[in-house]
Amino acid sequence: MKKTLFDKIWEKHIVREVQDDLYVLYIDKHLIHEVTSPQAFASLEKRGLKVLRPQQILATADHNVPTTDQDLPIKDDLSAKQVALLTENCKKHGIELFGLGHPYQGIVHVIGPELGITQPGMTIVCGDSHTSTHGAFGTVAFGIGTSEVEMVLATQCLLQTKPRQMRIEVNGTLSSGVTAKDVILYIISQLGTGGATGHFVEYSGNTIRTLSMEGRMTVCNMSIEMGARGGLIAPDEITFNYLEGKPFAPKGHEWEKAKNKWSFLTTDDGAHFDKIYHFQAENIPPMVTYGTHPGMGIPVDVAVPFLNSTGQEASGEGLEKALNYMGLQSGQFMSGIPVQHVFIGSCTNARVEDFRLAASVVKGKKKHDRIRALIVPGSQQVAKQLSEEGLDKIFEEAGFVIRQPGCSACLAMNGDTIPSGEYCVSTSNRNFEGRQGNGARTILASPLTAALACITGEISDIRSYPFTHINN
Amino acid sequence: MNPINIIQSTFVPLPIENVDTDQIIPARFLKSSEKEGFGTHLFNDWRYLPDGTPNPDFVLNKSKYSGEILVAGKNFGCGSSREHAAWALAGQGFRAVVSSYFADIFQNNALNNGLLPVQVTQPFLQEIFAQKSESTLTINLYDCWIQIDKTGSRCQFPISSYKQECLLNGFSDIDYLISMESEIEAYEKNTRATA
Ligand code: SF4
Numbered sequence: 192m193k194k195t196l197f198d199k200i201w202e203k204h205i206v207r208e209v210q211d212d213l214y215v216l217y218i219d220k221h222l223i224h225e226v227t228s229p230q231a232f233a234s235l236e237k238r239g240l241k242v243l244r245p246q247q248i249l250a251t252a253d254h255n256v257p258t259t260d261q262d263l264p265i266k267d268d269l270s271a272k273q274v275a276l277l278t279e280n281c282k283k284h285g286i287e288l289f290g291l292g293h294p295y296q297g298i299v300h301v302i303g304p305e306l307g308i309t310q311p312g313m314t315i316v317c318g319d320s321h322t323s324t325h326g327a328f329g330t331v332a333f334g335i336g337t338s339e340v341e342m343v344l345a346t347q348c349l350l351q352t353k354p355r356q357m358r359i360e361v362n363g364t365l366s367s368g369v370t371a372k373d374v375i376l377y378i379i380s381q382l383g384t385g386g387a388t389g390h391f392v393e394y395s396g397n398t399i400r401t402l403s404m405e406g407r408m409t410v411c412n413m414s415i416e417m418g419a420r421g422g423l424i425a426p427d428e429i430t431f432n433y434l435e436g437k438p439f440a441p442k443g444h445e446w447e448k449a450k451n452k453w454s455f456l457t458t459d460d461g462a463h464f465d466k467i468y469h470f471q472a473e474n475i476p477p478m479v480t481y482g483t484h485p486g487m488g489i490p491v492d493v494a495v496p497f498l499n500s501t502g503q504e505a506s507g508e509g510l511e512k513a514l515n516y517m518g519l520q521s522g523q524f525m526s527g528i529p530v531q532h533v534f535i536g537s538c539t540n541a542r543v544e545d546f547r548l549a550a551s552v553v554k555g556k557k558k559h560d561r562i563r564a565l566i567v568p569g570s571q572q573v574a575k576q577l578s579e580e581g582l583d584k585i586f587e588e589a590g591f592v593i594r595q596p597g598c599s600a601c602l603a604m605n606g607d608t609i610p611s612g613e614y615c616v617s618t619s620n621r622n623f624e625g626r627q628g629n630g631a632r633t634i635l636a637s638p639l640t641a642a643l644a645c646i647t648g649e650i651s652d653i654r655s656y657p658f659t660h661i662n663n
Numbered sequence: 664m665n666p667i668n669i670i671q672s673t674f675v676p677l678p679i680e681n682v683d684t685d686q687i688i689p690a691r692f693l694k695s696s697e698k699e700g701f702g703t704h705l706f707n708d709w710r711y712l713p714d715g716t717p718n719p720d721f722v723l724n725k726s727k728y729s730g731e732i733l734v735a736g737k738n739f740g741c742g743s744s745r746e747h748a749a750w751a752l753a754g755q756g757f758r759a760v761v762s763s764y765f766a767d768i769f770q771n772n773a774l775n776n777g778l779l780p781v782q783v784t785q786p787f788l789q790e791i792f793a794q795k796s797e798s799t800l801t802i803n804l805y806d807c808w809i810q811i812d813k814t815g816s817r818c819q820f821p822i823s824s825y826k827q828e829c830l831l832n833g834f835s836d837i838d839y840l841i842s843m844e845s846e847i848e849a850y851e852k853n854t855r856a857t858a
Pocket of ligand 1: 253254298299300319321537538539597598601602619620
């Protein structure tokens with residue numbers, strides 16, 4: 192039987208087949224954070240249960256932490272309580288916590304990979320939908336709810352139905368100014384927000400193969416935005432090179448053994464997928480969103496769709512409601528729209544490569560007067576890299592202040608919000624109504640497009656703007 | 664978890680597609696470390712005007728609509744994995760949500776909280792919306808159908824037999840998993856040996 196990469200990982204983790212398509216699945220790594228875990232610990236204790244495998248759990252504080260003065264007590268009482276509860280629960284159950292002030296603290300999906308905790312062939316879960324990010328390493332990684340967090344705490348297992356499988360192949364060479372973010376925004380605009388519901392997606396093709404690990408993470412991260420349970424990419428030399436020497440990656444002889452094992456993690460030729468899509472890299476332009484879900488994306492130089500358009504997601508009421516919320520009109524061009532805020536951050540685009548891209552555009556320029564920018568590294572490690580590479584200087588000279596790591600304005604829980612009615616070009620993953628604050632108008636884009644908006648003060652086309660890539 | 668078998672109730676129509684969990688419960692209300700108390704913030708930013716008073720145009724604020732069943736447009740519950748969405752719906756008194764399809768994580772979260780996701784065909788969904796508030800709905804979990812009582816029109820809905828049994832009896836997954844402890848340990852030993 193020919194198998195997909197997904198099949199291979201899934202089958203290795205079956206503890207019991209309950210009935211047709213329903214399995215008890217073993218979880219290798221469980222990541223937890225302060226917002227979706229307190230109720231799970233409370234319920235666990237109520238049942239009188241203990242944490243079964245604390246050494247397979249990693250905790251961090253990211254969703255609801257301030258991005259300034261992290262060394263001081265948290266001002267917001269409820270946030271302080273969530274972080275204190277996490278600390279207490281970790282201590283009580285012997286779980287490693289990379290909390291505020293720890294050199295490894297950061298957004299849960301940024302730190303797992305950069306520390307080498309995320310490794311090919313694993314099953315990984317977290318009470319957060321963007322757990323799909325870890326799929327970039329050839330893992331089966333998916334988001335779960337709090338009841339499921341409790342189940343994994345108690346048993347290291349979950350009851351799961353096996354999802355259907357989809358392959359998305361992208362081939363060809365990306366044009367200059369087009370990034371991994373544009374690739375995934377383009378794919379979601381074609382498939383729609385529900386286009387992959389019930390499926391796990393494998394991304395393949397030579398465009399995906401040539402993406403860096405950071406780029407692959409950006410792609411897998413947003414799988415959930417088309418409804419997919421998760422996304423994954425077969426590991427290869429790029430994956431191994433990224434992982435080698437990372438703090439938690441295997442070392443010496445173990446490393447060679449692991450690499451050898453991982454090299455078998457591929458989809459067999461002719462393995463079955465329920466759906467297959469092909470895209471050509473040359474057709475992918477820099478993308479921006481105009482509406483209130485990530486499927487409402489268009490090329491930066493194209494007009495907002497008309498109300499009578501029959502596009503998959505752009506039917507009738509949804510589009511009208513979205514445009515009203517966004518303060519946009521059918522037929523209007525996105526480029527040239529003045530914006531007030533730029534957010535460069537989140538588990539989608541807050542790794543060092545993303546800041547190199549942004550810095551390439553900003554270097555030697557000053558920010559536009561109108562712009563308030565939030566530059567939020569994904570982790571302490573990323574923040575350290577920014578200063579090591581002198582990227583922080585480039586941003587400071589342009590007039591930006593770099594914040595401390597956390598989810599920040601991606602979900603705006605911590606007070607980093609966008610005021611009602613104002614536009615924010617954001618490198619995050621969701622443009623839902625109110626996501627960045629009540630009434631906030633989010634325009635999703637790549638780090639290049641976001642950085643360019645900082646300089647021009649409006650949505651602009653990176654293809655008509657000269658810049659030199661900063662490499663490490 | 665309270666068992667579910669038959670739910671008969673009037674319904675609240677929300678004919679909006681792609682209702683995401685940020686709409687169901689905005690992130691700024693996730694700061695509580697409890698499972699209770701989210702009901703008052705269900706659909707907060709649609710339900711209340713900026714000054715905090717109820718928005719008279721939103722369905723939950725119209726006296727004409729009430730009941731234990733929410734009927735919503737396709738792809739209900741997309742976005743964040745926050746289980747607070749299911750807690751908020753249950754907190755508001757809903758016992759079932761009907762749509763033509765649900766986002767995967769939301770569906771699991773709902774099931775884990777005894778909130779029944781009822782997946783119907785798109786035409787049947789339109790049939791329900793056409794009823795306005797004039798008919799009750801009956802959901803029968805024994806035989807997996809939902810009926811518009813006024814017309815007698817019915818639609819079967821899918822659910823795994825395992826989940827059906829759990830809901831009918833008020834069992835939850837965690838009970839099942841805990842009972843497997845020795846099997847889980849055996850799995851661990853076995854994989855370590857072959858690694
Ligand atoms: S950055 Fe945003 S999407 Fe990512 S984990 Fe944090 S809140 Fe979720």
